[in-house]
Amino acid sequence: MSKAKREAGYLFEPGTKKDDPWYVKIQRLDSKIFITVVIIAVSIVLITPLNIPVFVEGFVLEVAEWIESLEPGDVIWLSQHYSVGSITDYGAIYTSLITHIQLKSGALKALGRDVNGDGIPDGLKLILIPMSVDGQIQFEWQIKRTKEYWPDNIVYGEDWVMWPYQVLSDFIYQKFVNEGFDKVYTKDFYTGKGWNELPVTKFVRSPRDIDVNIGQDATTTARIWALYGKDPIDHSPHKYTKYSQSGRRRPHAAAYPVQVWDSAAQAVAMPYYTAGLYAGFFNGVRNGGEYEMWLNTHYYIKNNPALGRVPLNTGLGLNTLDAMNLAQTWTFTMMIIGNIGYYYQRRKGRVT
C-alpha cells in the first residue's frame, strides 16, 4: 500500500487524509479495527463469562407455563428444521426445552398415573424429529449436554424417542396426515424399533394426538396443524375480540405450533403469532439465555434439591448472550457516533 493511499494510518480506511476532520475520520474507521474490537469483546466473555442478569421475556414464560400445565400422557413433538450452523442461535432454546420437558415429565411420572392403560406410569411423551439432514447431530449434542440433569425415572422408548431424518419436510407433514406416523417412521434412531412397538409412540396415530408441536418451519406445520391438529382453527367471527382471538390461542390452540426462530425473523413470525396460527414463539439467542435462567430458578437437577439447581449455560445460551450484549453495545454506539459524524459532514457541506 502506497503512502498516498494509506496516509492517515492503519486506523482508517485507505484514502483517508491526515488532515481530514474528525467527523470524516470517524466514518472511515478501518473494517479490521471495527471487527477486531468485536472479536475481543466476544472472546473476553467466552473466556470469562459475565452471565449478566436478564429478565425473562413473555415469549419464554408463555411456553414455559404451557409446559408446566401439561398432564401425564400429553405428547410433545419437538422438531428441528435448521442446519447445524444455526446451533449457536437455537441450541440453548432446544437444550432448555428438552431439559424442562424431561424434568416435568419425571415429576409427572413419579405420580404413578397410567393414563393410556399400558401398565407403565405416564409422564410427558417427548418425540424428537430431525427435519434437517443434520438435525440428528444437533439433537445428540443437546441430549449429551442435558442428560445428566434428567430425572432417573425417564426411560428411552417409554418417555422419549428420536426418529431419523426423512427427506423433505413439507411433503412429510402431508404424509403424516395421509398415512399416519407409523408408515413414515419404521425404525427409531437408537434401537431400530417401529412406531407401534414403543410405549412412547404407539398411542400417537395422527397430528390430532399431539398436544404441543414445537419446530422451526415457517408455515407448513401451521397449515397442517390448523387443518388436522387437535383443535382445528375455527374462523367464526364471533370468537374474535379486539385484542385477542379467544378460542385460537393457548390453551385452546394447544396443538398449534411453537416456533423457534432467530431474532431477525421475529417480524416475519408476528403476523402468524398474532393471528393465532402460532401458539408460541422463541426469539433466538436472547430467549435461549432467558430460558436457561428460568430453568435455573425453577428446577433442581434430577428434581432433587440435594443436587442443586439446574446449572446455567446447558446450551451455552447465557455465554452467547454475553457475547451478543458486548458486540451489540459496540455496534449501536458506533452507529450513533457514525451518524453524528455524518450530520457534521452534511452541515459542513463535505461529501466523501
Next chain:
Amino acid sequence: MAMPYVSRRLPLAVLFITTVITIGNYFLRGSAELSNSARMLNNWAVVLFAFALAVGLVQLTVLRTRWVMNPKESMRRRVLSVLFLAEMWIITIIGIVNSRGPEFTWISKYVYTTLQGAQYGMIGFYITLACYRTMKVRRWDIAIFTIVCWIHLVANTPLVSYFIGYGWFNFSQWIYFWPSTAGGKALAMIAALGMVSVGVRGMLGMERGVLGGGGG
C-alpha cells in the same frame, strides 16, 4: 405456430392434472379417489426430491471434474475443486456404508458442524460492520429504517434493559406487534394471492414458466 406435443402440450397437461387434483383435494376433502390420487402425487414429490439430490451429486461431480482436468482453469479453482470432490464423495460413501458409525459421526462432529458454525459465526462480523457503515440518516425514509433498526438493536441488548429498565424493550415489542405486524400481514396476503393466481394459471394451462423460456 403449432404447440409441440412432447415439449409443451404433454407437460402442460400433466401440470393441469396435477394442479387440479392437488387443489381439488384440498378444498373437496372426502372423495376417496381424489384423496388417493393426491396422496400418490405427494409420494412422487418426495421421490422426485430425493432423486434431485442424486442429480445434483452427479452434476457437481461432472462440473468440478471438468474444471480439474482443464489446464486453462486457475490453479486455485482446480485445487479447490479437488478438495470439494474429495470431501463430497468421502462423506457420501461413508454415509451410505454406515451413517451411524464412528467415522461418519467424527466427520459430522468435527468437520461439518465446525465449518457450518464458523461460516454462520462469520456473518455476525459483517452484519455489525454493515450496521455502522450503511445505516446513516441520509433521507427521511432511510431515517425511519435506521431509527427502527437502532431501537431493536438496543432493545435486544439485555445489558441495556439491565441498566435502564424494560420500557425501551416494551416499545420495541410494540413496534413488532403493531406497525410491523400490519405490514407483515399485508405482505402475507399478497404472497397468498400470488400463490392462488399461480394455481389458477396452472389449472387453466397458462403457467408455462416451469417448461422453460419464461412464463406466460
